[in-house]
Amino acid sequence: MSKISSMMDVGKRSLQNSQTALQTVSHNIANKSTEGYSRQNVSLVANNPISEGNLQIGTGARAAMVTRTNNPWIEKQIQREGASLGYAEGRADSLGRVEQVYNEQMNKGLNQYVTDFFNAFREVSNNPESSTSRTLVRESGNALAQDFKRVTEQLRNVQKDIDGQVITGIEEVNQMTKEIATLNEKIQIVENHGVHANDERDRRELLLKKLGEKLDITWGEGKDGMVSVTGGNTAVLVSGASSTELKARGDAARDRIEIFYRANDSGTLFNITDQFKGGKLGGVLNVRDKVVEDYLAGIDQMAYQLSMEVNKIHIEGYDRYGKDGILFFEGADQVEGAAANLAINSAILNDVGRIAAGNKQNAPGDNTIANMISSLQFRGIMNDGKDSFDDYYNSIVGEVGTVTQRASKTFEAQKNIMAQLTNIRESISGVSLDEETTKMIEMQKAYEASARMIRVADEMLETVLSLKRM
Numbered sequence: 073m074s075k076i077s078s079m080m081d082v083g084k085r086s087l088q089n090s091q092t093a094l095q096t097v098s099h100n101i102a103n104k105s106t107e108g109y110s111r112q113n114v115s116l117v118a119n120n121p122i123s124e125g126n127l128q129i130g131t132g133a134r135a136a137m138v139t140r141t142n143n144p145w146i147e148k149q150i151q152r153e154g155a156s157l158g159y160a161e162g163r164a165d166s167l168g169r170v171e172q173v174y175n176e177q178m179n180k181g182l183n184q185y186v187t188d189f190f191n192a193f194r195e196v197s198n199n200p201e202s203s204t205s206r207t208l209v210r211e212s213g214n215a216l217a218q219d220f221k222r223v224t225e226q227l228r229n230v231q232k233d234i235d236g237q238v239i240t241g242i243e244e245v246n247q248m249t250k251e252i253a254t255l256n257e258k259i260q261i262v263e264n265h266g267v268h269a270n271d272e273r274d275r276r277e278l279l280l281k282k283l284g285e286k287l288d289i290t291w292g293e294g295k296d297g298m299v300s301v302t303g304g305n306t307a308v309l310v311s312g313a314s315s316t317e318l319k320a321r322g323d324a325a326r327d328r329i330e331i332f333y334r335a336n337d338s339g340t341l342f343n344i345t346d347q348f349k350g351g352k353l354g355g356v357l358n359v360r361d362k363v364v365e366d367y368l369a370g371i372d373q374m375a376y377q378l379s380m381e382v383n384k385i386h387i388e389g390y391d392r393y394g395k396d397g398i399l400f401f402e403g404a405d406q407v408e409g410a411a412a413n414l415a416i417n418s419a420i421l422n423d424v425g426r427i428a429a430g431n432k433q434n435a436p437g438d439n440t441i442a443n444m445i446s447s448l449q450f451r452g453i454m455n456d457g458k459d460s461f462d463d464y465y466n467s468i469v470g471e472v473g474t475v476t477q478r479a480s481k482t483f484e485a486q487k488n489i490m491a492q493l494t495n496i497r498e499s500i501s502g503v504s505l506d507e508e509t510t511k512m513i514e515m516q517k518a519y520e521a522s523a524r525m526i527r528v529a530d531e532m533l534e535t536v537l538s539l540k541r542m
Contacts, residue, residue: 076536078122079529082132086522089116092135093515100503108278110140110501112270140270143500147277150493151284155350157486158285162355164483166234167476170364173226174469182223182371183465185216186378190449196429197442201392206424213400213416220375220411227364227371234360235329241286241353242320242331245309248283249301252276253315256298260313263297288350304347307333328360363475368411370468374454376410378461379403381448389428389441397428397441 093114103109115138119131176183192212195205255276262269276299283289283301289309291301301310309316316334319341323330331348332341345361348354379401389397400420403413420426430438454464 076529076533078129078131079532080526083522083526083529085119085132085134086525087519089114089133089135090515090519090522092138094512094519096138097508097512097515100508101505104503104505108274108281109503110142110270110274111503112138112140114138137268138270139268140274141501143497146493146497146500150490150497151281153486153489153493154281155284155288157483157490158352159350159355160479160483160486162352163359164476164479166230166356166359167363167472167479169230169233170227170359170367171472171476173223173230174472176469181469182219183462183469185212185219186449186461186465188212189216190446193442193446196427197439197446200429200439200442201436203424206392206427209427210416210420210424214421217401217414217416220371220414223371224368224411227368231328231360231364234356237356238329238331238353239320242318245283245286245303246317248279248286249309249315249317252279252283252299252301252310253313255279256310257313259297269297284351286351287348287353303333304344306342306347307344308335367468367472369407371411372407372409374411374461374464375414376404376407377453378448379410379414381453382445385441385444385448386428389431390433390435391428392425394434395426398426400427
């Protein structure tokens, strides 16, 4: 009787094992398309045998644990390359916006406005007394000043757009760190009972990857299964079951959105923007705070030099009324902000007769000043006399194109690296429907065999009981 009962116990355990395996297979199939999911397997081990005299009789198998198929080294590599991908993506997207500002092929660019301005003075040199030629100088000069403003405004708009990305990005970071802290607590509770927290670990690893794509982080897992996450160099974002939020707010000193961190509830907010050199936020911050600022400084320098050189010559001449020449441009008294503030002298805007063409008083045909100003276009004025205005601006346009192209190629190359790593991960941890179907059939057959064994044991028991009734 005891042996028949043991057979039933073995069959019952076998049925339970098959059910557990089938449930795990169903879980795998349902999560085939779940991002970051790792395939799970049921580990079966032999149950403790029993001894009878000189015999040791097996008692079947039991499900020891449900584990996930996971390669920690590949996961770490994906996290590292994901941070590089985020940085490359942030730079490529933002530089694409910058490139459109200098798109000389699609729109009439600043270079053409500079050429039109100096060509207008050449027209004046051909006919100094012509009101039409002087009007052309005024209009081309005004158009040039407006295009300097246009370039500056569009570059500032790129920075404002990046400010918005920083605000959105920090909100997403705070949501992820909060969820990681919650998962830390869940994992600790589950694994304290000797059970693997497979789904929770998958989700946490996915969040760490996505967090690394947003900004540069360092993290480590303690013996208790909890991870600690540090953003930049000093910001402890996750510690155990608690998380600390980053703040994205305006900084009056720079008129930009900066990233702040508070070590505790009553502590001081620290500006840690400069600590973020990686991830998508690091990429866009690099473009906003370095690349765009450098281009703004370049345009300001060009506007300042052009204004100063034209004014220097123009005030030495005489206008159509025999009066001393006045400043042609105003507002660009210093390099910083010169492009945004550049404007034609209001007196010239109101009366083109105030434009100086010659350097002799009451000499109607004198075109000396007009010739001198028109010659500025090809003189070495920028970069300590090395470049003309055309060369200087063309070098900026060429640099923008080169930097943007390089950033795009880097982004594409990084995407390919990530695709390769993702494929490797999928080959290890991903769910294969064919493989799961095979397992399902196998477990179904095992379930049927176990049920058959219980039926046989039941028939044997019925036979024994009928013998006692006889």
